Amino acid sequence: MLQRLSRGTTLVAVFVVCVVVGLVAFTALGVGGRRSEGARITKVPHVEQVVYVPHTSPGGMVGRSESIGQREGGVTGNPDGAPLPENIPFTRAAFDAPIHRYRDYAASQVKKLRPEVATLAAAIRRGDRPAARAAWRAAFARYLRLGAVYGAFGQLDTDIEGLPGGLPKGEHDPHFIGLHRIEMGLWTGESVRSLTPVAARLQRDVQRLSRAVRVSSMQPLDYATRAHEILEDAQRDYLSGTSVTWSGEGVLATASGVSATALILGTLRPLLQGQQSQVTTEAGITRLDHTLAALRAAHGGHLPTLSELSLRERQRLVGSLGWALERLQAIPGSLETQDPATIPKLETKTP
Amino acid sequence: MSRLDRRRFLTRSALTLGAVGTGAAIVPGPGDADSERPGESAPATGALTDRIPFDGPKQAGILNAPQGHAVFVALDAVAPNAAALGNALQALSYRARSLATGGRTTALGVDEPTVDSGTLGDDISPDALTITIGFGASLFDDRYGLAPKKPANLTPMPRFAVDANLDPTRTHGDVLLQICAGQHDTVTHALREIMRVVRGSLELRWVINGFQSAPRGPSEKSSGRNLFAFRDGTANPDVTDAGLMDQLVWSTAGEPSWAAGGTYTVVRTIRMQVEFWDRVGLREQENMIGRHRATGAPLGGTDEFQDPRLDLDPKGERIPLDAHIRLANPRSAKTDAQRILRRGYNYDRGFDEAGALDQGLVFVAFNQDPARQFAAIQERLNDEPMTDYIRPVGGGYFFTPPGTQNARGWVGDGLFS
Numbered sequence: 001m002l003q004r005l006s007r008g009t010t011l012v013a014v015f016v017v018c019v020v021v022g023l024v025a026f027t028a029l030g031v032g033g034r035r036s037e038g039a040r041i042t043k044v045p046h047v048e049q050v051v052y053v054p055h056t057s058p059g060g061m062v063g064r065s066e067s068i069g070q071r072e073g074g075v076t077g078n079p080d081g082a083p084l085p086e087n088i089p090f091t092r093a094a095f096d097a098p099i100h101r102y103r104d105y106a107a108s109q110v111k112k113l114r115p116e117v118a119t120l121a122a123a124i125r126r127g128d129r130p131a132a133r134a135a136w137r138a139a140f141a142r143y144l145r146l147g148a149v150y151g152a153f154g155q156l157d158t159d160i161e162g163l164p165g166g167l168p169k170g171e172h173d174p175h176f177i178g179l180h181r182i183e184m185g186l187w188t189g190e191s192v193r194s195l196t197p198v199a200a201r202l203q204r205d206v207q208r209l210s211r212a213v214r215v216s217s218m219q220p221l222d223y224a225t226r227a228h229e230i231l232e233d234a235q236r237d238y239l240s241g242t243s244v245t246w247s248g249e250g251v252l253a254t255a256s257g258v259s260a261t262a263l264i265l266g267t268l269r270p271l272l273q274g275q276q277s278q279v280t281t282e283a284g285i286t287r288l289d290h291t292l293a294a295l296r297a298a299h300g301g302h303l304p305t306l307s308e309l310s311l312r313e314r315q316r317l318v319g320s321l322g323w324a325l326e327r328l329q330a331i332p333g334s335l336e337t338q339d340p341a342t343i344p345k346l347e348t349k350t351p
Numbered sequence: 352m353s354r355l356d357r358r359r360f361l362t363r364s365a366l367t368l369g370a371v372g373t374g375a376a377i378v379p380g381p382g383d384a385d386s387e388r389p390g391e392s393a394p395a396t397g398a399l400t401d402r403i404p405f406d407g408p409k410q411a412g413i414l415n416a417p418q419g420h421a422v423f424v425a426l427d428a429v430a431p432n433a434a435a436l437g438n439a440l441q442a443l444s445y446r447a448r449s450l451a452t453g454g455r456t457t458a459l460g461v462d463e464p465t466v467d468s469g470t471l472g473d474d475i476s477p478d479a480l481t482i483t484i485g486f487g488a489s490l491f492d493d494r495y496g497l498a499p500k501k502p503a504n505l506t507p508m509p510r511f512a513v514d515a516n517l518d519p520t521r522t523h524g525d526v527l528l529q530i531c532a533g534q535h536d537t538v539t540h541a542l543r544e545i546m547r548v549v550r551g552s553l554e555l556r557w558v559i560n561g562f563q564s565a566p567r568g569p570s571e572k573s574s575g576r577n578l579f580a581f582r583d584g585t586a587n588p589d590v591t592d593a594g595l596m597d598q599l600v601w602s603t604a605g606e607p608s609w610a611a612g613g614t615y616t617v618v619r620t621i622r623m624q625v626e627f628w629d630r631v632g633l634r635e636q637e638n639m640i641g642r643h644r645a646t647g648a649p650l651g652g653t654d655e656f657q658d659p660r661l662d663l664d665p666k667g668e669r670i671p672l673d674a675h676i677r678l679a680n681p682r683s684a685k686t687d688a689q690r691i692l693r694r695g696y697n698y699d700r701g702f703d704e705a706g707a708l709d710q711g712l713v714f715v716a717f718n719q720d721p722a723r724q725f726a727a728i729q730e731r732l733n734d735e736p737m738t739d740y741i742r743p744v745g746g747g748y749f750f751t752p753p754g755t756q757n758a759r760g761w762v763g764d765g766l767f768s
Contacts, residue, residue, distance in 0.1 A: 165515030232627050239705035242516060250704075306704060318706030322626075329630035340634050344669045346651035346660060 086275055088336045095220035095337075098267035102223070105263050106146050106213045110206070113142045117206050120182070121199035127192045133247075136186055140179050141252050144238075146213070147230045147260030153212045159205045163243060177201055180243070187246035224335035227264045227281075228328035230257045235321055241306050248305035251295065254321065255303055258288050261328070268335065277330040284324030291320040397533055399476035405448040407754040410762065412483035412529050413600070413614060413694070413717050414590040420535040421561040421696045422542055423618060423713055425487075425524025425747065430552035433495040437767040439552030440526075443484065444761030446548045450541050453477035470540045478537040482545070484762040485527040485616045485749030500766050502750040503605040504615055504720045511726075512733040514743050521620060521745025524556040529616070529715070535562070557745060559620055561696025561713040573655060574647060578625050578697050578710050579740075581640050582647030585655055586680050588690050599724070600692050600717050602750075609765025612753035617691075617725045619714040620698070620745035626707055628740050639737045641674030649676065658682075678731040689727045691716040714746070721748055 120135035143161060153160075160178045167173035171184060177198055185195045218226075231254075237243040238253035262285050265272070272278035295313060296303055309317065397419075403411045430436035453475045456467040467475070491501035507523055528545070532538045538560075546555075564575035574582040588595050597603070602613045628636065633644060641659065642649055649659030651669040661682055664670055670677055680690065696713045703709050718724040732738075752762050 163515060165517070166510075166512060168510070228630070232624075232630070235705045235707055236624055236627065240707065241704045314704075315706070322706065325626075325630060333632060343651050344664075346649060346653075346657065346669065 086277075086334055087271070088334060089339065090220070090271055090335060090337050092220050092337050094271055095223060095335075098264075098271070099218050099220075099223055101267040102218075102264060103213060103216070105267075106216075107210065109142060109145050110210050110213055113139060113209070114203075114206055116142055117199075117203050121196075121203055124182070124192055124195045124199045129186060129192050132182075132192055132195075133186050136179070136182055136247070137249060137252060140183070140247075140249065141256045143179065144253050144256035145259050147226060147257070147264060152216055152218075152226075153209065156205060156208055156212050160202065160209070178205070180246075183244070183246045220335070220337050221332065223264070224268070224332045227261060227268065227331045228325065230261050230264070231321065231325055231328060233257070235318075235325065239306070239318065239321065244306070248307050249303075250306045251292075251303045251309070251317065254317070255292050258285065258292065261285060262289075265331075268331075271335060272331075275334050277327075277334040280327040281324070281331060284320075284327040288320045288324050291316055399478045399533065401479040401533065402453065402477040403451060403479050403481050405444075405451040405482070405755065406757055406760065408612065408756075409601070409614075410481075410483045410751055410754045411451070412481035412531055413692075413751070414596070415481065417563050417694050417696065418479050418481070418531040418533050419563050419565075420533070420538045421529065421531040421713070422538050422558060423561065423696075423715075424528040424530065424542060424558050425556040426526040426528070426549070426553040427556045428490060428495065428525045428552065429554050430495075433497070433767065435552055436495055437763070439549045440484075440763040440766075441761045442548040443528075443545060443553070444755060444763075446545055447482035447484070447541075448755075448758065450475070450544060451477055451480045451482065453480075468540065468543055470543070471536065475540075476537075478533045480530070480532040480537055480541055482541060483529040483531075483616075483751060485529070485751040486763065486766075487524050487527065487747055487749050489523060490525040497766055500607055500609065502602065502607065502610040502613070502615075504602070504722065505750045506722070506748060508617070508619075508746060508748040509726065511729050511743070513729075513738055513741075516622075516742045516744055518744050521557045521559075523747040524749075526553055527616060527618065527747065527749040527751075535560075559698055559700070559713055559745075561698050563696060577695070577712055578623055578699075579628055579636070579640075580644055581636075581642060582655060583695065583712075584693055585642075585647055586676070587693055590692065596692075598688065599690050599719055602719055607765075609768070610750065610752060614717045614751050615719065615721050615725075616749045616751045617714070617716040617718065617721055618746040618749070619712075619743050621712045621714055622709060622742040622744050623711040624707070624740045624742070625710050631740075638671050639675060639735070639740075641670045641676035650674075673735055675732070675735055675737055678735055679728055681731075686727075689724045691718040691724050691728065711741070717751070 116135065116139045120132060120139050123132035123135050158178075161180065162176070162178055163180055164171045164173060164176040164184075167175055170176075179202065181198050182195055182202065184190070185198070186192065234254045234257035238250040238257070241248065241250055244250045244253060265278075265281055265285065269278065272281075292303065295309075295317065298304075298313070299308065304313070306314075403415060405411060428436055430439055455474050456465070456469070458473075459466060467473075486502075486505075488501070488505050488507045491497045491505070510517065528542075530538050530541050530545075532541065542558075564577075566573070566575065574584045577583040588599055590596065600614050602610060602615065606613075637644055637650060643652070646653065647655035648657055649670060652659070659670060659676060659682070661670065661677055666672075667674075667677075680686065694715045694717065696715070697710070698713050699708075699710045701709050716725050752765065755761060755764075
């Protein structure tokens with residue numbers, strides 16, 4: 001079970017140099033625009049003026065709950081100033097409304113996914129590869145907007161979005177089905193019509209998804225954790241290209257992860273209101289939104305595939321994502337429902 | 352299969368390899384008397400003059416404490432026939448022996464390419480170099496007629512549930528070289544020299560560099576940290592206990608005669624999502640491992656080498672039931688025979704397409720029977736919480752034959768006799 005040490009820690013300035021570098025990079029990229037209130041970037045001190053703060057200082061516990069990203073903004077906008085307070089611990093009941101809102105959202109996404117998968121199946125039956133690819137992109141992006149991480153939907157998730165890697169016969173395994181099986185067919189020379197049974201199965205699995213979303217159980221801490229792990233997964237699996245071997249649609253997948261994360265953060269806003277992590281994470285998401293919008297604009301209104309990204313575009317995107325992740329890590333600790341348990345002592349002698 | 356004609360080998364190697372193939376490229380310098388192989392687990396002194404003999408009943412690089420740097424090299428055989436393969440393996444051992452011995456390189460005429468690349472100078476320090484040679488299951492297919500000689504417990508590395516991301520170009524191989532030394536330039540030099548003598552017979556399949564963390568205490572015994580910042584190797588079996596090594600490491604019953612006294616090497620290249628890991632709370636990290644990060648002590652304890660006493664904590668109140676140390680080594684009578692000797696290295700190979708650092712662990716384990724030992728452990732680890740932060744991407748199973756008895760011996764000669 002996830003337990004994080006974050007409570008009441010006296011925050012200590014760590015790696016101020018890194019903060020400044022981050023801030024300089026942020027402003028240099030010119031991605032300001034719609035910034036959330038607390039995350040406004042104040043005048044960045046000249047690098048030479050930065051005083052390097054040692055790793056440890058009296059009374060501080062460095063490397064525990066504080067992230068670099070927690071330092072900017074705050075009450076004064078001064079990286080060395082006091083951060084906003086945390087409101088923890090929360091009652092478990094405080095998560096009821098956010099989780100309820102998330103379920104409603106997920107149900108609405110599934111409602112939209114069903115016709116999108118039907119469109120995909122129809123294009124496949126017609127043997128229309130361009131139409132099928134376009135429909136696949138829509139369905140894939142939609143499914144990832146659910147933000148289903150770490151087996152939230154169990155086997156159903158594997159049926160819909162499983163990969164061939166773990167199967168005995170890999171890509172040729174009969175149990176390799178779902179969106180990625182269709183992706184393989186559509187982006188290789190495989191006959192489009194031959195995918196008809198896979199598409200039909202996908203339609204049935206998506207029907208089952210409506211129920212799975214309604215009954216999925218989520219613990220407060222799992223829900224809080226999801227707010228940062230969706231984008232951790234996006235970086236590990238999609239932006240890396242690992243899970244989108246054939247289509248290369250890692251940017252599209254990442255954008256879906258950003259939408260899902262923003263939604264979850266939105267549901268948690270009543271809890272996070274006024275906390276440091278709200279300020280910093282919203283800034284992270286805002287910057288990602290801007291980066292993705294700029295990519296879309298530069299590529300004729302659609303998100304580019306991984307191989308269509310120029311080096312600079314790729315660096316901007318992974319930079320925004322990494323910047324957001326460094327901020328999102330604070331979320332689980334900001335939403336704890338209890339203090340971490342004390343570890344019982346091991347009463348044995350050293351050999 | 353035809354027996355390798357030794358005289359023909361010597362003639363050929365003299366022609367094609369010059370002095371290198373016969374091991375005469377380097378002659379020990381004055382005052383370079385051979386030291387004994389350092390008392391198996393004793394750490395080398397770290398001096399460039401440290402020498403670990405190539406010859407011995409067991410190959411070097413297994414029981415001796417890991418040197419600071421390593422490269423793991425998988426090769427595939429492309430030799431046109433068994434005799435050529437034998438020649439290459441013979442040349443490999445001879446060259447490995449000369450590199451491990453060190454000394455002055457032989458000078459040839461100035462209009463000739465030099466026998467040694469010269470990257471370590473003309474007087475080569477052994478630097479505790481060990482070159483450990485192993486064979487993959489694929490070497491025993493029908494290409495070279497070696498199938499009857501296949502070691503009893505050698506199979507290709509199975510695909511475990513956590514292996515969805517194995518890269519075929521970084522997995523398996525006919526031959527494995529584990530090259531370790533005190534300094535990285537020694538390792539790099541050794542690989543370069545060895546490739547000169549095996550080209551045409553053994554070609555590269557995958558390579559990965561590794562390094563140990565420097566000894567940073569608090570005591571001499573303290574285990575080094577892996578790139579998740581936890582001490583690694585704490586529970587390794589005692590390599591000075593010969594009886595225990597016979598039970599856990601060295602192959603015995605059921606092996607073809609040439610293979611008795613060897614060991615099975617498991618290599619797993621495991622990508623670690625180190626940045627994701629850094630964004631996780633300390634307590635969560637410690638619960639995933641089952642140890643305190645700072646000291647390496649089992650949770651609740653104070654000393655790295657303290658017995659975690661899992662028997663006193665059946666409900667996982669101190670060390671969670673799915674903690675890595677509990678699953679990897681349940682410390683029960685039933686699982687005692689599954690223990691393995693680990694000798695892994697950290698790796699750092701740049702970054703991936705998502706801009707994330709590509710760092711991890713070259714997991715290396717020596718064991719008597721991978722199915723009974725390594726695989727049984729891995730099966731227990733398939734669902735551990737840490738799997739979200741790690742991705743096996745390559746590796747393989749290899750049989751590491753016993754060592755060479757003297758300077759005429761070579762690793763693998765039993766395959767061709």
